[in-house]
Amino acid sequence: MNCARCGREAPDDAIYCPHCVAERKVSQAQVINGGLKGGAIGLALGLLFATVLLGYYDLERGIKAIVLALPIATFTTGLIIGLVRAKTDWK
Ligand SMILES: [Zn+2]
Structure with missing residues (x-):
């Protein structure tokens, strides 16, 4: 049996390659x-998104905070998704 992931030879009864x-x-x-x-x-x-937002609204009150928080929020989300995806790739 060849491993589906790496293609190398693995024992037939092996749970993990x-x-x-x-x-x-x-x-x-x-x-x-x-x-x-x-x-x-x-x-x-x-x-x-922050740039788009800034294009629609000038730096009015409140927008500044959103524009600052948005990249941080998306960075954190992307980081978590990236970590989880990289981990599940191990299977
Ligand atoms: Zn393998």
């Missing part, structure tokens, strides 16, 4: 990378 399990130990960095990538995408989206 030994190659993937061995690689899993060093993929802490991959999870962090995934989280940072998600965070970067979230931040970019947040800044984009």
Whole structure:
């Protein structure tokens, strides 16, 4: 049986592919990378939305806080999604 994930030979009765399990130990960095990538995408989206918002509304009262909070919120969301996705990729 070949592993569906890495394509290498795995024992027929193996629950986890030994190659993937061995690689899993060093993929802490991959999870962090995934989280940072998600965070970067979230931040970019947040800044984009903030720019759009600023285009519609000038820096009126209240808008400033939203424009500041938006990229932080989207960054955090992206970071969490990125971490979770990188972790589930391990399976
Ligand atoms: Zn594998």
